[in-house]
Structure formats: C-alpha cells, structure tokens
Amino acid sequence: MAVPRAAKTQRRTRIQEEKEERIFEAALDVFSAQGFRGSTIDQIADAAGMSKPNLLYYFRTKEAIHRQLIDRVLSTWLEPLRAFDAEGRPEAEIRSYIRRKLEMARDFPRESRLFANEVLQGAPHIEDELRGPLKELVDEKAEVIRGWARAGKIAKCDPYHLIFSIWSTTQHYADFDVQVRAVLGQEQAGEGRFEDAARFLEQLFLDGLRVR
Amino acid sequence: MAVPRAAKTQRRTRIQEEKEERIFEAALDVFSAQGFRGSTIDQIADAAGMSKPNLLYYFRTKEAIHRQLIDRVLSTWLEPLRAFDAEGRPEAEIRSYIRRKLEMARDFPRESRLFANEVLQGAPHIEDELRGPLKELVDEKAEVIRGWARAGKIAKCDPYHLIFSIWSTTQHYADFDVQVRAVLGQEQAGEGRFEDAARFLEQLFLDGLRVR
DNA sequence: CGATAATTTGACCGATTGGTAAAAGCTTAC
DNA sequence: GTAAGCTTTTACCAATCGGTCAAATTATCG
Known part of the structure; x- marks a missing residue:
C-alpha cells in the first residue's frame, strides 16, 4: 500500500533512480519528436519499456x-552561453560559442x-523560465558584447x-535536420556537413563583425 | 444524397469556395499553433465556425x-527565393532577399x-516536396551564388x-517569437524589433560576405 | 525467515479523438 | 413551383486519450 515516490523512506530507491532515468530518456525521445500535445503517455511508456x-x-x-x-535539460542547454567570457578575446569567444552551439546541435538534437x-x-x-533566468543571462552577456563594441573590439x-x-x-x-539533409542531398549530407557549417558560420560572424 | 465536393456538377459552388477558404484560414491558425498531431478537427471546425x-x-x-x-502555402512561401535574380548585383540581391524573408516572418508568422x-x-x-522542388530550387540558386563567389563579387x-x-x-x-519577445522584454519587443533585426542582419551578411 | 514497504500489473473509467450514416434543410436551374 | 442536387445537422461509433484502483508481485531489512 505504498504511496508513489517513497513517501515513507524519504530517500530514493535504486529502482527509482533507474526507472526515472529510463523515463526521462524515453520522454526526451517522444516529446522532442512530437511535441507535448502530440505525445502520449503510452508512447513514452512503450519507449521506456514499461506499462503506462x-x-x-x-x-x-x-x-x-x-x-x-x-x-x-534547460541548465545544460544554457551552458555554452554561460561560458561566454567577458574577459576573453572577443573573436575567440564568439568563435568558440558558435563551435559549442554547433556541437550541441550535432550531439544533442533531441x-x-x-x-x-x-x-x-x-x-x-516555460514562459517563466524565458522571462526570468534566460532573459537575465542574455541581458548580462549582451552587456558584455556591447562593451566590446564600444571599445572598438x-x-x-x-x-x-x-x-x-x-x-x-x-x-x-538540429531542428531542421530533415530539411538540411533533403536539400544537401545524399552526397553532401554526411557528418561533414557540421564541419562545413562551422567553417561558414565562423567566416560569416567573424568577418561580419570585424571593425572596418 | 449528394457526394462531398460536388461529384455530379464538377464545377465548384460559391458556397464551396467560401467554406473551403474559411477552413484553410482556421486550419492555418490551428496547425501552425499546435502542429499536426496536436491539432484536432474539432478545434479547426470551431475556428471556422462550423460543425465537425x-x-x-x-x-x-x-x-x-x-x-x-x-x-x-508552399508556393508563396518559396517566392522570395525564386525571385533571387542571377542577373542582379549580388549585394542588392542578398539584401533584398533578407528583407523579403524578414517581412514574411513578420507578416506571415503562421x-x-x-x-x-x-x-x-x-x-x-512533405518529405517529397523537400527532396524534389525545394532541393531543385536551392540547387539552382546555390549555383548562382557560387558563380558570384568565383567571379570575386x-x-x-x-x-x-x-x-x-x-x-x-x-x-x-516568426518561429521563436515568444522567446524573442521574452528576452527583449516589454520595452524592446515592439514592432521596431523587425527593423532592428533587418539592420543587424544586413550588416552581418553584407560585411560577412564582402571580399577582403 | 517474516514482515513491511516498494513496485508492477490488469482491469477499468470518463472524456476526447477521427470519422460515419442518414435524414433534414437549403439552393438552384428549369 | 418543383425536383434534383447541395449543404447542414443530429446522433452515433470504435479507438484512443490521460488517469485511477486494488490486487498481485517483488525487493529490502531485521
């Protein structure tokens, strides 16, 4: 006659940790592919290999x-922006931010x-998260960038x-992967496309932001 | 005992045209906001002011x-890219393509x-459309751009x-409008954001692509 | 071991889903 | 006007939805 999530013992069971992990994995698969409304509990349960x-x-x-x-997922997702360093060299910071974001698109498309x-x-x-933590983080980094621009860097x-x-x-x-693959075609859509994208984006942003 | 969509008379009724138009409008509202799986026929019917x-x-x-x-919707959506002119001046073509696409994001977010x-x-x-017509169009315009680059333009x-x-x-x-508004905040998220975006993007792309 | 708590299952519920059938109501052309 | 065809409605269906419940099963610990 136990209440869900171990009301009596307080601490989490081994089984709890394992199952919750499997559920998160499955939910990431399903929600990322179909959105919240389009996903069903049954699909997630199936993907997690358990009953509803x-x-x-x-x-x-x-x-x-x-x-x-x-x-x-949100905190790890914002990690690259958080790592954006006010003390670093602008070019290097922007380049590595693009690199990191592109790596995340490649390695964590879900x-x-x-x-x-x-x-x-x-x-x-997640509107609250957007208006709160996200906005604050962006405001902070925007100020850094503005400083670089003012200093002529x-x-x-x-x-x-x-x-x-x-x-x-x-x-x-990540988000439009199907379209990118379809347009690039079989021959160009291999894993090399991320390297090509990186090269292009670095050129675009670094030249586009160079002082002239 | 009529069969749907006027099997006997072949030509479309006035009522048919009106109602189908209303349904498309409603469907655009609903599908664009919730995706295919997340949308229901009832919601579309409601939005169109008729019964399921x-x-x-x-x-x-x-x-x-x-x-x-x-x-x-697809054909109008690709219009700006189709208008991309091989004979035009590269700078002007790229600038006006960005303008048009940005105007579409503003005026046709759905x-x-x-x-x-x-x-x-x-x-x-729409995988077929992506691999077929879209890829062909992009291939054609990509060749134009490649020509400009080869010519040093x-x-x-x-x-x-x-x-x-x-x-x-x-x-x-258009797609991430909520996030854009949330991050920009009340004061900066007015309609002026599209002008700001246009200015930024033109600078980015035109300077980023300038020969050096 | 035995008991207590944690986990899993199957059977089920009301609401909503996409879609159908048939008849009633309405337009239109003659 | 009237008949043929077009449109709309009412009532309905089976499947699926998110979620509950109680009983059965398994793990844990003294």
Whole structure:
C-alpha cells in the first residue's frame, strides 16, 4: 500500500533512480519528436519499456514528466552561453560559442527539438523560465558584447540580435535536420556537413563583425 | 444524397469556395499553433465556425486539410527565393532577399510556423516536396551564388550554408517569437524589433560576405 | 525467515479523438 | 413551383486519450 515516490523512506530507491532515468530518456525521445500535445503517455511508456500505470507510478501526470524533463535539460542547454567570457578575446569567444552551439546541435538534437517544439507552440510550460533566468543571462552577456563594441573590439551591432542569430543558425542544424539533409542531398549530407557549417558560420560572424 | 465536393456538377459552388477558404484560414491558425498531431478537427471546425461533420463534408480527413493547406502555402512561401535574380548585383540581391524573408516572418508568422512544426517533427507529410522542388530550387540558386563567389563579387563561401543561415535567422523571428519577445522584454519587443533585426542582419551578411 | 514497504500489473473509467450514416434543410436551374 | 442536387445537422461509433484502483508481485531489512 505504498504511496508513489517513497513517501515513507524519504530517500530514493535504486529502482527509482533507474526507472526515472529510463523515463526521462524515453520522454526526451517522444516529446522532442512530437511535441507535448502530440505525445502520449503510452508512447513514452512503450519507449521506456514499461506499462503506462507503472510509468504513472513515478510521474503523476504527463505534464509532470514534461516539466521535470525541461528543468533537467534547460541548465545544460544554457551552458555554452554561460561560458561566454567577458574577459576573453572577443573573436575567440564568439568563435568558440558558435563551435559549442554547433556541437550541441550535432550531439544533442533531441534537446534542441524539445525546446524548439515548446517555444514554437507558444512556450506554454516555460514562459517563466524565458522571462526570468534566460532573459537575465542574455541581458548580462549582451552587456558584455556591447562593451566590446564600444571599445572598438568588434563592429557596432545590436547584441541581442547577434545572440539570436547565433542561436538560430546553429540550432537550425538540429531542428531542421530533415530539411538540411533533403536539400544537401545524399552526397553532401554526411557528418561533414557540421564541419562545413562551422567553417561558414565562423567566416560569416567573424568577418561580419570585424571593425572596418 | 449528394457526394462531398460536388461529384455530379464538377464545377465548384460559391458556397464551396467560401467554406473551403474559411477552413484553410482556421486550419492555418490551428496547425501552425499546435502542429499536426496536436491539432484536432474539432478545434479547426470551431475556428471556422462550423460543425465537425460539416467540415468533414469539405475535407474527408484531417490529413487532407493539412496536405492541401501545405500545398497552397508552399508556393508563396518559396517566392522570395525564386525571385533571387542571377542577373542582379549580388549585394542588392542578398539584401533584398533578407528583407523579403524578414517581412514574411513578420507578416506571415503562421505560415512559417506551419512549416517549422512540420519539419521539426520529421516532415512526414512533405518529405517529397523537400527532396524534389525545394532541393531543385536551392540547387539552382546555390549555383548562382557560387558563380558570384568565383567571379570575386562576394567572398568565397558555401552557398548552401549561406541560404540555410538566411532562412534560419529570418524565420527565427516568426518561429521563436515568444522567446524573442521574452528576452527583449516589454520595452524592446515592439514592432521596431523587425527593423532592428533587418539592420543587424544586413550588416552581418553584407560585411560577412564582402571580399577582403 | 517474516514482515513491511516498494513496485508492477490488469482491469477499468470518463472524456476526447477521427470519422460515419442518414435524414433534414437549403439552393438552384428549369 | 418543383425536383434534383447541395449543404447542414443530429446522433452515433470504435479507438484512443490521460488517469485511477486494488490486487498481485517483488525487493529490502531485521
């Protein structure tokens, strides 16, 4: 007659940790591919290799899975921007930010699509995170960039739109992967496309922001 | 005892045209906001101000609405790229392509999100269009850009990734609108953001592609 | 071992889903 | 006007949805 999530013992069971991990993995697969509304608990349970009631023993509702999944993924997702260093050399910082974001698009496309789906559909579950922590982080880094521009280290430009453009160009390779592959065609769509993209984007941003 | 869509008279009724138009409008609202799987026929019927069976009299299935909606929207969506002129001056062509795409993100965000949702979820309904007509169009324009680069009119760069980056940066303002607004905050998120974006993107691409 | 707590299952629920059938109501051309 | 064809509605269906419940099973610990 136990209450879900071990009300009596307080600490988490080994089984709990394992199962919750499997559920998060499965939920990332399903939510990133179909969005929140398009996903069903059954699909997640199937992907996690367990029955629906069993899954609901660990997470009370579909929304609970989604919310916790986003929470856990969001912090790592913002890591590259957080690593953006005010003390570094502008060129090197921008170049490595692009590199990191592109690597994330290549190595964690599900995470990218999870957010893309969410934001695309109006961000009903993460609007607070956007207005709060995200905005604060971007405000801070925008100030850094503005400082570089004032000091003549990079061209004068709107730092917010610069950040947006780095986000969009890099995440494009995760979110619109099918389209990118379709347009590039069989021969060019191999893993080399990320190297090509990196080369192009570095040229674009570094030359585009060079002082003239 | 009539069969849907006027099997006997062949030509379309006035009522048919009006109702199908209303359904397309409603479907664009709903599909663009929630994706295919997340949308329901009831929602579309509601938005179109008619009953579900009435809507299904004009379109046999949910898929049929979606397919025809995408067909009708796709050609106008590719118009700016089609207008890309090989004979024009490279700088002017690129600048006006960015302008047009940005205007479309501002004026037709639903269309942008319709495709974004579709591609994001693996493009199950438009993969053929991507591999066929879209790829052909991009191949053609990529060749134009390559010619400009060879002639030294713009910097050497991968034309495909250039096109991808223009798509992603401009469509970002439609697809990720909520995020853009949230990050910019109340004061900066007015309609002026499109002018700011245009200025930034023109600077980025024109300086980034200038021969040096 | 035995008991207590944690986990899993199968059977089930009401609401919503995409879609159908048939008849009633409405237009239009003659 | 009237008949043929077009449109709309009402009532309905089977499947799927998110979620519950109680009982059965398994793990843990003294």
